[in-house]
Amino acid sequence: MRYSTTLAGGVLALGLLSALPAQGADPTFTKDVAPILFENCTTCHRADEVGPFALVTYEDARKRAKQIAKITEKKIMPPWKPSEGHDTFKNARNLTAKQIATIKAWAEAGAPEGDAKDLPKMPDYPKGWHLGKPDLVIQIAKPFTIPAEGPDIYVHFVLPLDFKEDKYIKAVQVLPSNRKVAHHAVPMLDGSGTARALAKKHGGDHYPNFGGPGFIPRGFLPGYAPGQMTRFDPDIEAGITLAKGSDIVLQMHYHPIGKEQTDQPQIGIYFSKDKPKRNPNLILLGNNDIYIPAGEKEFKRTDSFKLGCDFKIETAWAHMHTIGKKTKVWAELPDGTTKNLLQIDDWDFNWQDTYTYKKPIILPKGTVVKSEFFWDNSADNPRNPFNPPKLIKWGEGSTDEMSGVILGGVTVSGWDEIGMWLAVIGHYFEVEGIANEAKKKREKEGKK
Numbered sequence: 443m444r445y446s447t448t449l450a451g452g453v454l455a456l457g458l459l460s461a462l463p464a465q466g467a468d469p470t471f472t473k474d475v476a477p478i479l480f481e482n483c484t485t486c487h488r489a490d491e492v493g494p495f496a497l498v499t500y501e502d503a504r505k506r507a508k509q510i511a512k513i514t515e516k517k518i519m520p521p522w523k524p525s526e527g528h529d530t531f532k533n534a535r536n537l538t539a540k541q542i543a544t545i546k547a548w549a550e551a552g553a554p555e556g557d558a559k560d561l562p563k564m565p566d567y568p569k570g571w572h573l574g575k576p577d578l579v580i581q582i583a584k585p586f587t588i589p590a591e592g593p594d595i596y597v598h599f600v601l602p603l604d605f606k607e608d609k610y611i612k613a614v615q616v617l618p619s620n621r622k623v624a625h626h627a628v629p630m631l632d633g634s635g636t637a638r639a640l641a642k643k644h645g646g647d648h649y650p651n652f653g654g655p656g657f658i659p660r661g662f663l664p665g666y667a668p669g670q671m672t673r674f675d676p677d678i679e680a681g682i683t684l685a686k687g688s689d690i691v692l693q694m695h696y697h698p699i700g701k702e703q704t705d706q707p708q709i710g711i712y713f714s715k716d717k718p719k720r721n722p723n724l725i726l727l728g729n730n731d732i733y734i735p736a737g738e739k740e741f742k743r744t745d746s747f748k749l750g751c752d753f754k755i756e757t758a759w760a761h762m763h764t765i766g767k768k769t770k771v772w773a774e775l776p777d778g779t780t781k782n783l784l785q786i787d788d789w790d791f792n793w794q795d796t797y798t799y800k801k802p803i804i805l806p807k808g809t810v811v812k813s814e815f816f817w818d819n820s821a822d823n824p825r826n827p828f829n830p831p832k833l834i835k836w837g838e839g840s841t842d843e844m845s846g847v848i849l850g851g852v853t854v855s856g857w858d859e860i861g862m863w864l865a866v867i868g869h870y871f872e873v874e875g876i877a878n879e880a881k882k883k884r885e886k887e888g889k890k
């Protein structure tokens with residue numbers, strides 16, 4: 443074993459050496475900083491993208507060297523909400539401690555440019571459809587106007603499909619026409635006609651709604667977020683069925699940029715001939731008993747769900763509104779061990795994502811999945827929509843609050859699919875029931 447320990451020692455020493463900055467040499471833009479920016483920032487910070495300025499050239503970066511150093515040290519950028527230690531997700535946007543230190547040292551050294559020959563090539567960013575021409579392209583009827591100023595806009599476009607039979611989906615890409623204002627997109631399926639009715643009420647093909655779509659979606663399709671690639675994901679077993687009669691409802695989140703803009707997003711769909719082998723299932727957690735007195739700094743709610751069968755989790759998504767502060771989701775296994783599933787310590791409504799696990803997590807029957815949510819309704823919370831603070835209750839409006847977690851995946855055995863659905867629906871009514879009881883009790887006490 444002597445040979446291998448020496449080898450390991452050598453590799454370790456090499457690793458340590460390369461982690462230390464060369465003695466005396468300050469980092470330069472071309473050699474040290476540009477590779478970090480090109481890998482982690484230019485997906486959003488380049489022309490016509492959602493970042494408020496480009497970080498492509500030396501001049502772009504030099505002008506903002508100190509700001510970049512500060513914002514990366516504080517981990518505000520790149521935007522990535524799951525906490526450290528939860529490095530279990532695909533496409534995580536995190537800088538290493540070494541990268542953060544390099545940017546800081548570069549800014550402190552006066553942001554030197556360095557030798558032009560060291561500059562790496564900018565990555566190629568694919569334009570248009572990532573997987574070639576889709577089988578079906580649908581587009582919202584008219585360009586949508588985003589005003590120059592004002593709060594972020596959440597709008598739902600209704601796209602009726604009128605398919606007479608079920609269709610199976612292999613991949614979906616949402617393509618905004620204006621990526622400067624398009625923050626993210628979430629396409630959902632509605633089979634109830636509710637979204638159509640809501641759009642009609644607003645006199646057209648779309649309706650505003652802040653917190654949610656106003657109906658319980660029959661399913662979700664892959665959406666748009668800056669820098670996200672469309673893939674045929676072989677790790678995800680469950681295919682998406684577009685049941686006949688479903689409409690696609692496209693939720694768009696727009697961020698005004700100081701100049702009036704328009705956007706006319708398209709959705710490209712790639713169909714599969716084969717019926718999916720498995721249907722997606724999910725675990726739904728939430729607590730609707732939300733009644734947060736003005737000034738309350740740490741209002742907490744929890745929920746839990748016991749698995750009646752083995753379940754494989756592939757994705758995680760959490761939801762609160764603007765005064766949400768933090769959330770955590772974890773699993774307590776029958777053998778007494780605990781597994782963290784998602785933790786967000788600095789909730790930001792504007793950076794929500796569906797996180798995909800690098801490796802799906804299998805939870806055995808009997809596991810209890812738990813969640814907790816915290817809100818800060820004090821005047822110290824800069825994201826509080828009211829000043830002075832006011833009582834905030836559950837609701838879908840922009841100044842109401844919600845809580846929710848969806849863990850997407852498949853039951854390990856196909857036989858458990860339906861049982862799991864029924865258990866989840868049962869749990870949903872339980873959550874509603876708890877909120878209704880609490881509301882009745884408050885009304886009895888004379889509280890509104």
Ligand code: HEC
Binds near residue numbers: 478792
């Ligand atoms: C996923 C898209 C995205 C990525 C990746 C990203 N940014 Fe940003 N950045 C934004 C957006 C959007 C804003 C505008 C503020 C907001 O909406 O949070 C912003 C704002 C900023 C600001 C201004 C912040 C302020 O307080 O005004 C700086 C500086 C910045 N980003 C630097 C970076 C750096 C450096 C990286 C890479 C290490 C990076 N960003 C990666 C999207 C991104």
